[in-house]
Amino acid sequence: MGSSQTRGTALYTLGFLTLISTFNYLDRSLLGMALPLIKSEMHVSDTTLGLVTGFAFVFFYSLLGVPIAWAADRYSRRNIIAAGFALWSLMTAASGFCSNIWQIALTRLLMGAGEAAGPAPSNAMISDLFTPARRPLALSIYWLAFSIGSLFLVPLLGWVAQHHGWRAMFIAGGIPGVLLALVFLLTVREPARGGTEAKALPTAKAGMLESIAYLLRSPSYLMMGGCAACMGANLYAAGTWSTTFLMRVHHMSIGEVAATTGPIRGIVSLIGIFGGGLLIDRLGRRNLNWRLWVPAIACLLAAPTEMMFLLGDSKLVWMTGFGLSSAFVLMHQAPVFALGMAVAPVRMRAMASAIFLFCSAMIGQALGPLLVGWLNDILAASYGEQAIRYSLLINVVTAIIGGILLLLARRWLTNDIARTERGDAHG
Template structure:
């Protein structure tokens, strides 16, 4: 990344300095951090919102899941199709402004349905944030450092999630939950024009071998190519199975600690924010490092690394959920939180390598459509639904057993990633 010293791309054109490319990556990370602050702040604010609007766990799961995922997934592919033809930096800027505006509007909601509609709007905005960025990073960094660059960008997940929990908890405790939404939304609106001024649009595919045609193909052509690549679908459904647990845990971990250990909201925000930051940063960076170290010479590693990580994560989560000791639970949660995010660098990099440069944004959006519709749409909802069903029998412990039930999806994710590893070398775009 920042250490790259090559002055030209594969076409002999001069490229930006390593310092500027590092700045671009930092700006993309900052945007992604706001993406996850706005996406996950609802988790720490769930308790006061539930109390004010008298909601069930299923309704909370709908607000975090379907309300966000519906348009986020539906619009992702057409926006990515546009990003393969138009300025990706402009699309990211507009998306940042939109989701920030709707996040601020969440603070004005007067009931469940108004908040539901505002969350739909957040999903509309965020639909154009991630897939164009994946393609942009692939055109700023050569193959030898893409997994680390993707991993650095993906640090926005633990950073944004942790900041959303910490800031949301602090603002909600000192003022109220509505101010938390308005504050982070306005901050994103300030960042949008700064991003547009700093980040330039690079030439497409400039670090890759010459392609027969640089023109972006129609979506049906991208889909036809992906249909012939089983590794893509195995990676997508494997990631979506893991995201059922991952996104479910991102939303419900705050409520789990609050209910299980009877902690104040500000204390919970500090604990869960710390777990998310430490574990998440370690896991994302480890995945990127392993991807760049093992993947270029053995593409199968892009699938095997996350498969092994999921298998190791399950016993740590099970033990952490069943013990009744707060310090032990905190320590045990850090490990699976890290392992659950190892997949990001390797898998996202693999998706970029399965298609030509002119198809990357659309292929990424197709991957995200499967991953997010299933993961974001169902993860928080399934845990909330099971918790409501178990509530009459287990009370506050119902959430604990609900989370235990969904851990089976990590085992399924490991199986699918392992199967994908067998096809990656054959499916590679060369």
């Protein structure tokens, strides 16, 4: 934490950004929880559901993410985050009033527009609240949002869906965010840019195309972006279809899924994300390589544990696989985003984060859920309701590729960081 921010202010801001991110993950995941109920009511195919959950959300999310990040590198990140938070929360609540699948698709489009204003500006704010050495740990805390939502809010809203219907679940999930957006706007200050660096870095504003061109000339950044795309496909495919998988294959109710898997995923992923952050915080100060080795190993370990979850018939086996994969599959996020901003100039950090999110969303969220839904329909003729366990095996492949890409990124990382510290905007 730099001198421009008191410790209390930095921690308060980090805590609030984490809370906002919790709703970011929660609101986009509610549709995955509700899919079996919506399918039963609206009589649509798995391919259509995959298209609505993935592409409908990601269209505006990806389209607007980069220009919003460019604006965040120039103007108030706090105001952008607050406006986006209010919009996506309103659209979450509005989903509860939809009467057909196309209305749900429309609310997903607009929800994506709002959520595009969340992660990239938040990552950039955190980079200006904490020093480079502490940044991976701070971002690990920020990425605990997924775990917090899974542990506390998913079981609560699963209970709402079980007893009051899926529409009530969306309304209950959306309304609090509108109020919290106002509190965030009134109580959080915009941090000074570059105030936590050990030495002064260039802070000149850059055009959108100039920022994109600079980042695309960073080989390590490209490798990490490829990992973000692969693991995005993994995360969004699992997030969209895991509830359906457990209901079809293991015959659980939506309430049982939320009450069982939500807390398990929350606790175990919390341990994995925060433990990985602590490990990198300790080892990364001695050797920069560990900032890539730890998340790479985690991605590679996610592959066999995903297979245990999907192919295990014994409850002990598939629950063990589910728990272990939850520990590994999110461990890459904080270190990858921290290093993405380490190779980016101060005024390109929101853009650097946004391009990672674009890779994760455009490839991951658009294709992951859709591909699984399409494979479900193709394989259903041969395997019936068991088809989904084979469709979801794409997560094993994406985890392996993601880990390999991070190992390759190490070759260029040191030079790419040095280029940024020199202020070389063209080399």
